[in-house]
Amino acid sequence: MEIPYIVTPRKDTGLFNSKIAIWLFLASEVMLFGGFFSAYIFLRLGADFPWPERTLPVLPGLINTFVLIFSSVTVVFAWAALKMRQWGKFQIFMSITIACSAVFMVLKGIEYNVKFHHQAVRLPDYTVVEGHLGYKLKDGVKLEHGQQPADEQIARNAKGKKLEENIINFEVAEVSFNTLRFERSWVEAMMARAMEKGATIKLAEKITLQTAPGESVSFDAGSALGLDLLASIRKAHLAARENNSAVRTDNLREQWTKAHAANPGKRDWELADQVFIDTAAIADKLMPEQPAVSFKVEPATTFQYRPRDLKEAAESGTLRDGTALKGKLLESPMVFHYVDAIDFRHLVMKAEEKGVDPKVAIENSWLLKENPALKQIWDKQQVALAQLTAELGAKGKVPTAKDNYRIGWQEMAYYSVTKIEDVKITPKKYSMPKAKEELNEEFFGPDYALRELAPHPDGKHFGAFPHLSLPREQVQFASKFAPAWNTYYAVYFTMTGLHGLHVIGGALVLAYYLFFGKKMYLSNPEWLANRVEIGGLFWHFVDLVWIFLFPILYLM
Amino acid sequence: MADSPEALQKSLRLYKLIGGVLFVGTVVTVMVATIPWLDFGDHGFDAIDMIIGLLIATVKATLVAAIFMHLNHEKRLIYWLFGFGFVAAFFLVALIALAKWDPIHYNGFGNGIPGSEKNVRW
Numbered sequence: 001m002e003i004p005y006i007v008t009p010r011k012d013t014g015l016f017n018s019k020i021a022i023w024l025f026l027a028s029e030v031m032l033f034g035g036f037f038s039a040y041i042f043l044r045l046g047a048d049f050p051w052p053e054r055t056l057p058v059l060p061g062l063i064n065t066f067v068l069i070f071s072s073v074t075v076v077f078a079w080a081a082l083k084m085r086q087w088g089k090f091q092i093f094m095s096i097t098i099a100c101s102a103v104f105m106v107l108k109g110i111e112y113n114v115k116f117h118h119q120a121v122r123l124p125d126y127t128v129v130e131g132h133l134g135y136k137l138k139d140g141v142k143l144e145h146g147q148q149p150a151d152e153q154i155a156r157n158a159k160g161k162k163l164e165e166n167i168i169n170f171e172v173a174e175v176s177f178n179t180l181r182f183e184r185s186w187v188e189a190m191m192a193r194a195m196e197k198g199a200t201i202k203l204a205e206k207i208t209l210q211t212a213p214g215e216s217v218s219f220d221a222g223s224a225l226g227l228d229l230l231a232s233i234r235k236a237h238l239a240a241r242e243n244n245s246a247v248r249t250d251n252l253r254e255q256w257t258k259a260h261a262a263n264p265g266k267r268d269w270e271l272a273d274q275v276f277i278d279t280a281a282i283a284d285k286l287m288p289e290q291p292a293v294s295f296k297v298e299p300a301t302t303f304q305y306r307p308r309d310l311k312e313a314a315e316s317g318t319l320r321d322g323t324a325l326k327g328k329l330l331e332s333p334m335v336f337h338y339v340d341a342i343d344f345r346h347l348v349m350k351a352e353e354k355g356v357d358p359k360v361a362i363e364n365s366w367l368l369k370e371n372p373a374l375k376q377i378w379d380k381q382q383v384a385l386a387q388l389t390a391e392l393g394a395k396g397k398v399p400t401a402k403d404n405y406r407i408g409w410q411e412m413a414y415y416s417v418t419k420i421e422d423v424k425i426t427p428k429k430y431s432m433p434k435a436k437e438e439l440n441e442e443f444f445g446p447d448y449a450l451r452e453l454a455p456h457p458d459g460k461h462f463g464a465f466p467h468l469s470l471p472r473e474q475v476q477f478a479s480k481f482a483p484a485w486n487t488y489y490a491v492y493f494t495m496t497g498l499h500g501l502h503v504i505g506g507a508l509v510l511a512y513y514l515f516f517g518k519k520m521y522l523s524n525p526e527w528l529a530n531r532v533e534i535g536g537l538f539w540h541f542v543d544l545v546w547i548f549l550f551p552i553l554y555l556m
Numbered sequence: 557m558a559d560s561p562e563a564l565q566k567s568l569r570l571y572k573l574i575g576g577v578l579f580v581g582t583v584v585t586v587m588v589a590t591i592p593w594l595d596f597g598d599h600g601f602d603a604i605d606m607i608i609g610l611l612i613a614t615v616k617a618t619l620v621a622a623i624f625m626h627l628n629h630e631k632r633l634i635y636w637l638f639g640f641g642f643v644a645a646f647f648l649v650a651l652i653a654l655a656k657w658d659p660i661h662y663n664g665f666g667n668g669i670p671g672s673e674k675n676v677r678w
């Protein structure tokens with residue numbers, strides 16, 4: 001049976017069916033993206049932190065816009081070629097369209113990748129530091145200044161992954177595993193590390209558990225930690241839990257029956273506050289449970305954890321699988337190999353709420369007090385800011401909060417190689433002085449290898465971006481430039497990600513027509529033309545959404 | 557909808573032209589956002605920059621919708637169907653706005669949070 005009205009228009013609507021269908025679908029897509037756009041607007045208007053305006057590099061987004069507009073033109077040419085029965089031209093234009101979508105996704109992938117490798121941290125006084133963490137090098141490796149480590153010089157963990165210099169060192173004297181939730185690989189790693197350091201992990205106290213009424217199993221104090229030991233304890237604990245819940249349920253059922261018998265005619269809710277489990281009666285039927293098992297580590301050994309796995313305090317810590325550690329938190333700095341931006345806007349917001357002068361608050365911040373290199377850069381910023389204020393003041397304008405309180409990587413690269421007496425803003429540019437950006441830096445961010453060799457004006461140092469070792473107490477919240485960092489990035493990745501999925505979906509549909517359309521072209525070319533038109537309409541909608549996404553996320 | 561080859565050829569010229577206009581529009585958007593002497597209103601990003609940016613984006617979107625998506629000579633039914641999406645989106649945005657702003661109980665746009673006593677008019 002042939003599908004009706006795929007070519008011939010219906011009498012009542014005057015259109016072939018898929019046209020109505022696609023416009024209905026596009027209306028629903030307007031709702032979908034409209035919801036996200038309005039969420040962005042409300043989040044931005046109601047934000048209680050300085051919104052990251054114009055922090056994304058514009059060039060990749062701009063090229064993506066050109067690519068999508070171009071592909072919109074070629075998809076319409078492809079449809080026109082089909083209408084004029086020019087199969088060859090259709091193939092060419094459709095291939096270009098799909099190639100454009102591939103270029104779009106590749107550029108997007110590069111943008112995402114650069115963001116996911118860029119580190120940000122907020123200090124307790126709301127200063128923000130951005131940059132790149134170093135990688136731990138193998139023991140004994142020493143590098144010359146400006147030398148990038150070779151792949152073989154970087155230490156790897158058991159799974160072969162590089163380790164960022166953001167590790168928590170915890171000296172463990174006692175460890176207590178959650179019987180049900182302990183993570184096997186972490187227990188094994190702990191045992192391996194203890195063996196390496198010549199320490200033993202032994203059961204702290206004797207444990208006796210009932211496996212069935214009348215039967216019991218016990219583990220002596222001093223038994224070595226092992227996965228099978230934990231597994232047996234877990235098995236016994238689960239059996240005990242099952243037994244205990246059954247005992248309690250039976251008893252409660254009994255109590256209800258008694259209550260109903262003693263109070264005929266009364267409803268459940270009238271009796272509810274009088275009915276309890278008779279704990280004395282069931283006490284001897286309950287089996288002992290063991291929700292946590294304690295081990296002693298002798299001698300106390302230092303273990304290393306990723307910050308995301310361990311919630312640490314001075315003398316105790318909890319891992320994500322419920323393991324409790326007792327001991328001592330050792331020095332666990334977060335080491336920035338390159339600091340490429342410092343941002344005081346949030347600190348200023350908090351200071352202004354309290355009525356404190358922003359400049360005073362900044363000069364008293366931990367970052368500037370403890371790091372002379374960054375203080376020098378801040379002083380140079382003040383010189384440039386005074387010049388910019390004067391230039392803008394002549395036009396009746398004032399510098400923005402970003403000019404006042406944020407030092408981005410281009411500014412930092414400029415200040416690092418300029419003496420304070422030579423700091424000068426470029427006339428008529430109305431912005432803070434910036435180092436010139438290379439083309440690859442527009443896509444991949446600062447070229448650290450290149451800028452590491454920049455000579456300092458003091459003649460003794462090299463490197464455009466300062467090194468910073470942040471003590472663990474100064475790390476309030478750390479994240480890569482990922483959805484976790486702030487609302488803006490969460491919305492950015494959500495919206496561009498959803499849009500990217502639409503691009504992939506549309507490209508798949510168009511690719512289907514390109515690669516499998518020949519047969520349809522030979523039998524019913526007008527139908528293929530209509531289907532390509534519908535696919536093209538979806539493609540134009542995707543372009544439309546990007547036309548709004550680009551200015552809103554990148555330029556505003 | 558253009559069906560004859562000559563009409564299609566004319567349309568193709570129009571598509572190329574509109575494509576060029578869209579390219580130029582994109583460049584204009586970036587220039588207005590980044591070049592300092594094209595910065596209207598206050599220095600940096602402010603309300604007027606947002607209005608200009610969104611205005612240019614709306615013009616570009618209208619061109620894509622009208623010409624690439626053939627809406628300029630489409631049946632009225634399609635206008636109703638597609639337009640309904642925007643009407644529904646408007647109500648969606650209005651509902652979210654009312655979750656934050658409560659003009660019934662607060663003068664002007666109070667922030668709708670119980671306990672913040674400014675502008676209350678019960």
